[in-house]
Amino acid sequence: MKITADKILDARGLCCPMPSVKTALTLEAMGSGEVLLVLTDDPVSKKDLPIWAESTGNTLLGLTEEGRTISIYLRKG
Amino acid sequence: MEALREAKKGVTIVLFSGELDKALAAFVIATAAASMGMPVSIFFTFWGLNVLKKKGGLIRGRNWMQRMLNVVNYGHARRLALSKLNMMGMGPVMLKTMMSAKRVPGLDEFIRTSSALGVKLYACEMSMSVMGLSKDDFIEECSDVIGAVNYISIAKESDINLFI
Numbered sequence: 001m002k003i004t005a006d007k008i009l010d011a012r013g014l015c016c017p018m019p020s021v022k023t024a025l026t027l028e029a030m031g032s033g034e035v036l037l038v039l040t041d042d043p044v045s046k047k048d049l050p051i052w053a054e055s056t057g058n059t060l061l062g063l064t065e066e067g068r069t070i071s072i073y074l075r076k077g
Numbered sequence: 078m079e080a081l082r083e084a085k086k087g088v089t090i091v092l093f094s095g096e097l098d099k100a101l102a103a104f105v106i107a108t109a110a111a112s113m114g115m116p117v118s119i120f121f122t123f124w125g126l127n128v129l130k131k132k133g134g135l136i137r138g139r140n141w142m143q144r145m146l147n148v149v150n151y152g153h154a155r156r157l158a159l160s161k162l163n164m165m166g167m168g169p170v171m172l173k174t175m176m177s178a179k180r181v182p183g184l185d186e187f188i189r190t191s192s193a194l195g196v197k198l199y200a201c202e203m204s205m206s207v208m209g210l211s212k213d214d215f216i217e218e219c220s221d222v223i224g225a226v227n228y229i230s231i232a233k234e235s236d237i238n239l240f241i
Contacts, residue, residue: 013180017109021190024112056114 004071005028005037005062012069014042020052027076029060035061038072046070085234087116089228094241095124095150097157097169097184103241104187110237111194118235120228122201125207127152128184129215138209146208154216156185192218196215200225206231 009026012020019040027036038049046063049072054058061073088110103119111117121129130153138144150222159168173183184192192198197220205211205222212222233236 003209015181016184017105017178018180018190020112021108021194024114024194052113 003035003037005073006034008037008039011038011040011042012043013041016048019045020048022077023049023074024051024056027074030076032076034076036074036076038074040070041068042070049074053076060068085113085115086234087231088237088239089214089232089235090117090119090238091098092119092121092125092128093123093126093230094160095152095157096160098159098161099103099186100154100157100184103239104184104191106239107196108187108191108194111191111196112198116195116197116235117191118199118228118231120201121202122236123167123204124175125203126159126200126210126215128188129198129219131214131216132156132167133159143209145235147210150208153229154188154238167198178214188218188231190215197221201225201227201228 006019011022023038050060057077059075061075065073090103107117132153136144137147162168200219200222202222204222
């Protein structure tokens with residue numbers, strides 16, 4: 001899977017609910033249709049960020065895991 | 078996010094307790110809901126007012142009973158007890174160490190973050206007058222001082238209402 005991100009948010013080391021908070025703040029400053037890559041190592045965020053995206057009208061493009069790092073691609077709605 | 082906020086019903090939380098663990102629970106819920114674009118209000122009443130108190134200013138109040146209460150009930154966001162296993166203040170120190178090891182924000186950071194996300198922090202006017210507190214005794218993040226009717230008018234428009 002190859003998705004190009006317009007912006008990368010490194011939220012590694014942060015735990016619930018801060019990855020969602022930082023994602024919300026970062027996406028707020030981005031334009032509609034732009035893609036944000038969120039990097040996290042919080043297992044809660046793996047489940048929470050897709051739910052967050054759905055309930056805020058943003059699209060989850062993909063989720064990959066490499067070692068402890070979870071990469072989540074979101075398109076701003 | 079503004080458009081989303083209008084379309085969504087909100088979250089209201091009554092924070093009656095003045096303990097660190099309960100205050101943290103309120104702020105985790107508040108910041109998570111605010112990140113989802115929901116309007117969030119926390120109504121601080123009775124012991125919950127300790128969370129909003131500024132550091133310092135030990136002697137507050139207009140008569141000896143209010144002053145005595147505020148000396149004994151001295152508190153602010155960095156100096157709250159736990160509702161369980163307080164162990165004369167050792168509990169909060171240990172919890173804070175364990176939280177920072179997991180990089181969970183402290184209560185004062187939660188207050189700043191929630192304020193940046195637009196969470197409204199309201200102080201209960203009636204508790205304040207009983208305890209002899211004024212808005213000057215509170216941190217600048219305190220949005221306003223409101224009464225019970227005003228709180229209900231906000232709560233009835235919200236989907237989620239919690240009493241902590």
